[in-house]
Structures are given as C-alpha cells and as structure tokens.
Amino acid sequence: MNELAEQLLTPDTPIADAGAIWLARLASAGLDSDDAEDDLDERARESQRHHARQTIASYETALRIFVRWAERNGRQRLGDLSIGDLVAYARSLRKRSYDLSQRAAAARANGQGERLAERTIHAYVRPLFGFLALADSQGAIPFRVAAARPEVSRILPRLPDPVAPTPPDLRRLVRFYDKPTGEERERQTLIRLRNAALLHLLFSSGARISEALSLDVGDVARDRRVLGRVVVRGKGRREGTLFIRRHAEQALQRYLTARQWPAAREPFFVAFDPRAGGGRLSRISGWRIVTTAANALADRLVWEGKVDEAELLRRVTPHTFRHFVGYHLLNEGVALAEVSQILRHRSVEVTRSYYASYADVQLQEVHDQFSADPWPDE
Template sequence: MAEAGDRELREVVAAYVDHLVVERGTARNTVDGYARDLRRYLAHLADAGVSGVRQIGPDHVVGFAVALRRGGADRPPLAPSSAARALSAVRGLHRFAHAEGWTETDPAREVRPPSPARRLPKALPVPDVVRLLDVPAGEDARALRDRALLELLYSTGARISEATGLDVDDVDHAERTVVLDGKGGRQRLVPVGRPALAALDAYLVRARPALAAKGRGTGAVFLNARGGRLSRQGAWQVLKAAAERAGISAAVSPHTLRHSFATHLLEGGADVRVVQELLGHASVTTTQVYTLVTVNTLREVYATSHPRALG
C-alpha cells in the first residue's frame, strides 16, 4: 500500500509540473527549480510516513518549512529566499491537487512563506559623507548645483525624486525649510541645515539664472545644462560621480545619503517617530529598520570596548 501511495504522490507532482509547463507556460528554469523542491518535499513526506496525498495535513507542510530552514544530517539549511521558493512550490502543488479533485481540502492554504529578511540600509560614516559633500569644487554653475544638491539630500533625507521635483517656491529661506512631495501625494515640511541652505543660496543666486536662461522657463530648483529640470537619473549620476571622486569604496545607491541621514539622526539620539516624519514614512515600522543598524553598531562598540564583553 505504501508503494501505491508513493506512486500516487509522484503522479500528482508529475501532473502539477505538466500543468506548469503546458497550461501556465512557466519558464523552464522555474519549473526545474519547483521540480527539485517537490522531490525534496516527497522525501520529507516519506520520512514522516505519509503514503497518500489525502493524508497530508497542515502540520506536514509546516514541518517541511521548518526542515528547510534547519537542514539535516545530509542537507544544509536553505537560505530564506530558497526556502520561500520551495514552500511556494508546495503551496502551488496543493492548490492544484485540490482544484483537480485529488484532495477534498488544501492543507497548505493557511501556511505562509517566511517573510523575506529585511536588508539593513547602507549608511556611510560621517567622515565619508563630509568628504563626499566637499567633492564638487569650483564656482562654475555645475559645481555649485552639484554641491547644493548633495548638501540638500543629506540635510533633509529627501529621496532623489523628491529633490529633483523641488520647485523654487518650495524653499522657505527665512524658516530654513523645504516642502517635499513624497510617495502617495503626501507632502511634508523638512528643516534644512545651515550648510545646505548656504550651498542652495549660492547656487540659486550665482548659477541657476544662467542655466534657466538656456531653457523655456521652469520653476524647478535643480536644472540641467539645457535649462530643464534635472532628471532623477541625472541627480543619481551626480551622486555616483562624487562618490567615485571622493574615493568611497562602499557601494553607493540613490538612497545612500537618505540612509545616512536617518542613521546619523538615530545615532545622535533622535526619536524614531521624528525620523519617521522627516523621511515621510507612512508607518514607523518602515523606519525601525534603521534602529537595527544602530543596535549593530552598539554591539560592535561593546564587543571591542568592554573588558568582559567576550567573557
């Protein structure tokens, strides 16, 4: 009977794989990956003494998910992304088996794949940020613009798209604030530090008028060489070029100065809810990923400084 049950399980898996190929048109690499995952699943069921598809319950699916992460004597644990893919294959198999009448219920319906691990934002150390901000040297229009852009990004934590979307009327020099248009049409008022405001004033007075004269008239703060609004890609190139000239070896992304802004505020003692407002996050849980960075820093300092940290 066990052999008959095993054969039935293999038939269900084979039918599901055919379904993926023929009816769903799933990519070959994905199908091959699912097939490997399902072979692993069948081995897990065999170890659990399951001999038929109707015997599989939610506990078996959960047990498989746990086994994926723990590994075994002859199987190393899977990375979170690989475990999530394997569980997705199992969920698809049971959804198919239920829809095709092989089973009366779907035992995997309530089993959710593990949440992907949150990647910690990459923030630059303060000395690296200072070196990067000092890179655009000179008094020509491009250098003044680039310095103002980089200073503003770090001073406000603005996304690059928010900085390039900034209009002249959005800057309040007297109050030292800017109005940023964030995601979902949400606006927020953010303070601007004195160095950033000085760089912005220098650009607006001594460089922007000459750039604007080449264009057709736009209210944008940051302009390109043709007098139009600087694009997000153009601003990203400014940041990337400045990082290269500053000799920064760490990977730099469009969000690098935003991440640095948030991390340095929290390391300086800022409340996470204040940082949430400054970043324009709808939920504080989005901001709290930065607290993981500061906790890791605290651990490193503790481990290298406390005389009994390793005891």
C-alpha cells in the first residue's frame, strides 16, 4: 500500500480526507476492468475487490458530491455523520439535479433544473456504503453500515431488473478479419490475425472484453498448443473457465504462430502501434476492433438490402458476443444453471434476471406444444 492508503480513520478525520484514503486503498489493492458484486459482507468485499480506473474515477465523483453536500449541512468529520444524514442526502438527490455549480443553482431557481436519472442516483449513493464500511470497521462513525443500508434503500428509486438485449446473429461477423483484403505488410498481418483471434475468442467463450485482454500467452497455450479450456479471473477476481472451440483454437494458433510464439509471460493481445511499444491492448482498442468490424459488415448488408440486420449490427459491442452465447445456448436447450456457469455469473439468479424474458418465451412454447386441450365437442 502507499502511505495515504495506510492511514487509519477516526471520528475526527475530515470526510474529504477519509474519502481520499478509501480511494487510495482501492487503487493500491489492484485494478480490474470490472466492478464486482459478490455475496460477501461489505467489509470483506472492499478488501477483496479490484477496480477499474474508470470505476475509481466514478467513485471519486460520487464522494466529491457527497462531501460538498455534507459540508453545506455542517458535517465536516466522520463522527458528525448519522443515518439521518444519509437518508437526507438520498432525498436531496431525488428532488433535484444535484449539481453544486452556481449556474445549476440559478437554473434550479428558475425552474429549469432537470432531475437526476434513477441509475445516476444509485451510482452516487452506492459507493458511499463501501466508503462508510471502511470507516465502520475502524470505529470512525457513530452507526453501523448494516443499519444504514435498509434505511437509505427505502429512499432510492426502484430500478428495473436488468434484461439482456436480443443480439443479432454474429456468425458472419466473427469471420470478418479471417482473410486479407489485399496485400499486407508484416505488421498489417499481425494486426489482422490479432483482431481475428479476439473476435473468435469472444464468440467461442462469451468472455468479457476485460477477461480476454487480461490474458497472457501462457494462459492460452502450452508447448505451442492452444488450450481448449483457459482459466481466467473475472469480476471480483473470481476464477472461471473460458471454453475454446475448434474455430477459435485455429485463430489463436495462427496469431501466435505469426508472433513466433512469444514468452508465456507476454500479453496475449498486444498493441502493434509503434507508439504503444508492444504493450497490452487497451480496452478502448478492443472495443474499436469489434465495432469497426460490425459497422463495416453493416455497410455491406445495407447494399444487400438487409437494412434491419445492418441496424442491429451497428449496436454491437464486445459484450454483445456474451449475450449471443447466452441466447444461443438457451435456444439449444441448455439448462439455465449450465449457461450461468459458462458465462461465469456469480449465481444462477443473475443469469435468470438477464434472460428471464427469453425463458418465459421458451416456456410458453413448451406449454403450447405439450399442454392438454379439452376434448372436442361430440
């Protein structure tokens, strides 16, 4: 840990300083591309999580807004806070657009302020529980977080259950980078084979883009042979398995062969841009590889008169491959619990919540096919 992260909290610690200590602890614990929602108590969760830089940045914004609200209401130290303050803060977020700038205050005075979206309100409140859990564990606040959570939750707007969007058929898109479109130089070939390997891996395994980009060569191959099962650490550093089908094995093998089988500790997906110096491919670049292929294929489909299919492709992101795997497996009759394990959800209830609408349609088809009808009139 760095020096800031090692500092302890007391009731006299200023709230702003306490927030900086908490954020430093998250950063020093490690950085992942995804936030985690484990079935652990809050203290254990905060000690085990690894966070993305963008996640920590969003937490910093949420804390900054809360600190400003607290200072305006005479709450300077951790010991000044109460459960009632948290409830009042949640209510203030629901009542108005909580922007502390003078321009926003003038707009609200003129009746022009817009209310915060429901998900934004949750995004501002949720990090506070993790922050206060650290203070609670060190006896720096005069209440227990476990007691505060239900009180605040009653004030928050109810969010709709998450539903996975129905994805387009990606079986044509996955082969977008397989063949050269013209003469290629060595670097262009490496880039195309890397892009093809990424699409095939996502299509085969339903991996999160963060999982795919975190892989090293040694995770994927042994003795110059691509593995059929790849161990990966996903959300919350939970270990899972990516299953690699034959078409993906071949794409990964071609890519590694072109790279002349680098050392096991080297990143699997690397940036071949000279400015990147052969470092690990970034999340933004991974997204660009997928969306560029999807938009180019959509343009072709427009010329073929398949406008609706093209429109669906333009919405494709790396996560769309994950939804495609889920829907395809369910369509083939795979049990929901097995789909949950393949997608590495933390529980089957998460899978059920995402694909509940599809499961209902499937059940209705089974019901219509096999349920009894009354005897015909005689």
